[in-house]
Amino acid sequence: MFVGSRGEEGGGSMVAERFMVVALMAGIMCLCNADRVVMSVAIVPLAAKHGWSSSFLGIVQSSFLWGYIFSSVIGGALVDKYGGKRVIAWGAALWSLATLLTPWAANHSTGSLLAVRAFFGLAEGVALPSMNTLLSRWFPSQERASAVGIAMGGFHLGNVVGLILTPLLMSSIGISGPFVLFSSLGFLWLMTWSYRVTNDPLESNSISKSELRLILAGKSDCQVVKGKLPPLRLLLSKLPTWAIIFANITNNWGYFVLLSWMPVYFQTVFNVNLKQAAWFSAIPWGTMAISGYIAGATSDYLIKSGYSITTARKIMQSIGFIGPGVALLCLNYAGSPAVASIFITVALSLSSFSQAGFLLNMQDIAPQYAGFVHGISNSAGTLAAIISTIGTGFFVQWLGSFQAFLALTSCLYFIATVFWNLYATGERVF
Numbered sequence: 500m501f502v503g504s505r506g507e508e509g510g511g512s513m514v515a516e517r518f519m520v521v522a523l524m525a526g527i528m529c530l531c532n533a534d535r536v537v538m539s540v541a542i543v544p545l546a547a548k549h550g551w552s553s554s555f556l557g558i559v560q561s562s563f564l565w566g567y568i569f570s571s572v573i574g575g576a577l578v579d580k581y582g583g584k585r586v587i588a589w590g591a592a593l594w595s596l597a598t599l600l601t602p603w604a605a606n607h608s609t610g611s612l613l614a615v616r617a618f619f620g621l622a623e624g625v626a627l628p629s630m631n632t633l634l635s636r637w638f639p640s641q642e643r644a645s646a647v648g649i650a651m652g653g654f655h656l657g658n659v660v661g662l663i664l665t666p667l668l669m670s671s672i673g674i675s676g677p678f679v680l681f682s683s684l685g686f687l688w689l690m691t692w693s694y695r696v697t698n699d700p701l702e703s704n705s706i707s708k709s710e711l712r713l714i715l716a717g718k719s720d721c722q723v724v725k726g727k728l729p730p731l732r733l734l735l736s737k738l739p740t741w742a743i744i745f746a747n748i749t750n751n752w753g754y755f756v757l758l759s760w761m762p763v764y765f766q767t768v769f770n771v772n773l774k775q776a777a778w779f780s781a782i783p784w785g786t787m788a789i790s791g792y793i794a795g796a797t798s799d800y801l802i803k804s805g806y807s808i809t810t811a812r813k814i815m816q817s818i819g820f821i822g823p824g825v826a827l828l829c830l831n832y833a834g835s836p837a838v839a840s841i842f843i844t845v846a847l848s849l850s851s852f853s854q855a856g857f858l859l860n861m862q863d864i865a866p867q868y869a870g871f872v873h874g875i876s877n878s879a880g881t882l883a884a885i886i887s888t889i890g891t892g893f894f895v896q897w898l899g900s901f902q903a904f905l906a907l908t909s910c911l912y913f914i915a916t917v918f919w920n921l922y923a924t925g926e927r928v929f
Contacts, residue, residue: 516706517637517714520696521646524630525653527591527692530685531626532657533664534598535563537677538616540665543766544674545605556763557892559612561885564755566617568881570624575874578625579867582698583633586625588689593622595685602675624881627858628873635862635869636699639717641803643862644855648795651854655791655847658784734872734929738922739864744876746816746857746923749915750850751880752887753823753908757783757847760891764901769836783844791851794819798855808863808925816856816919822849824912831902857919865929 538560546556578586597619604611630650638646661677668676697703700714734740761783765771794815801811826846833839861869861876887908894904 515710516700516703517646517710519705520637521634521649523688523692523696524633524650527587527685527688528626528630528650528654529657529660530591530681530688531594531623532654533661534594534619534657534681534685535623536658536661537598537665537681538563538601539761539763540662541605541669541674541677543763544669549609552896554889554892554896557889559609559616560760560892561888562613562616563620563623564881564885564888565613566619566621567624568620568878568885570621571628571877571881572871572874574625575628575870575872575877578628578632578870578873583629583631583636584692584696584698587629587633588692590622590625590629591685591689591692594619595682595689597622598678598685599682601678605674624874624877627877628870631858631861631873632870633696633698635866637714639714641717641799644795644798644802644859645792646795647854647859648792651791651851651858652788655784655788655851659782659788662784730868730929731875734865734868734875737864737928739860739924739928740872740875742919742921742923743857743860743864743872744879745915745918746820746853747876747880748883749820749911750853750857751877751884752911753827753846753850755884756887756891756904756908757843760888760901761843765836765839767895768901769839771836782840783847786844787847787851790848791854794852794855798859809923810925812856812860812863812925813920813923815852815854816860816923817916819850819853819856820912820916820919822846822852824909824916827905827909827912831905857923860923860925863925864927866927868929 542556542559545551551559574586574590597615600615601612601619604615631647634646634650635643661681664680665677668680700706700711798811798815801814802808823846826842826849830839830842830846833842857876861872865872887904891901891904895901
């Protein structure tokens with residue numbers, strides 16, 4: 500997949516240029532999530548220091564999403580107009596700055612902390628639309644799911660890196676340690692990205708002619724007409740668009756419940772310490788990185804084997820919703836942290852199949868407006884994530900357990916599966 504050749508007819512073997520692009524994209528997606536998950540661990544000592552209640556923990560955790568919800572649509576439109584390279588570069592610079600400022604804001608006031616986290620979310624909202632659009636330019640259709648699987652593998656590994664390194668750095672350096680480290684890595688990545696990557700393989704001076712021919716031959720979508728306003732009313736008039744929106748809502752609802760609350764869950768339900776909670780929370784995210792690539796490779800294999808894109812997307816998305824729904828129901832009966840970790844691992848591993856479902860489907864139905872469709876669906880998904888993140892805190896405070904909210908999340912997964920299979924399509928709609 501990733502081996503190219505030098506020159507027109509070949510010669511010496513070399514690493515394909517598109518692999519360099521997806522490797523760098525996986526790197527920044529890793530930092531994107533590592534920067535995000537630091538707060539899920541740091542909030543435990545911060546809450547103890549400032550005396551925050553469980554309900555207020557949900558507000559702090561969701562503050563990231565307040566900015567994220569506004570940048571999704573705008574970021575998607577900017578990606579469609581200017582390309583993924585420039586937009587994600589600005590996003591990475593700004594969210595790295597916000598990460599660096601977070602410890603200062605937490606020590607200053609809760610208002611400052613909420614504002615910095617909201618700004619952090621505002622900057623990170625451009626990451627996924629940029630990734631999706633940039634990889635669609637650099638990869639032929641039959642490799643696109645695998646490429647997204649690699650990039651999203653980096654995204655999920657960011658959870659592992661953040662959850663494991665954060666308590667270690669906090670215990671040795673202090674609360675500011677992980678924030679300084681991850682923000683510094685972001686700025687280092689930016690220097691490499693700026694001169695190494697182009698928006699389109701046609702603009703690259705490093706790509707071989709044979710690789711360029713392979714990419715262009717495998718593209719089935721049209722070129723983006725830059726500067727044209729997306730037809731919002733038309734996009735929202737079609738049920739395949741709503742299938743993507745509902746899928747994003749459901750995916751984000753479940754994803755952010757697990758991302759934001761797992762360290763607290765293990766500490767509250769099983770009374771494990773912070774370092775142990777981080778390890779139990781990190782293991783599922785590591786397996787999710789692997790299963791995401793497996794999902795992408797499987798989807799590409801189905802398409803190469805003659806299955807329609809519609810069928811492949813429906814199979815992948817059904818696995819990505821039914822699996823987590825069943826696993827979360829089983830989680831309510833876990834009697835030990837090890838068993839709970841197994842069920843969470845199954846839930847997250849199977850949810851990664853959504854990457855080869857609704858996430859790729861945006862390019863299928865609207866290649867010219869994929870960034871904007873991503874922004875619309877991501878904004879709806881972010882609103883759902885805010886509700887679920889805050890709602891979990893209130894449910895835990897009122898009922899004293901996570902069980903009711905986990906059951907509610909499972910029901911949402913099952914309903915979304917039915918809606919997706921009824922209305923999703925892999926054919927071009929716009």
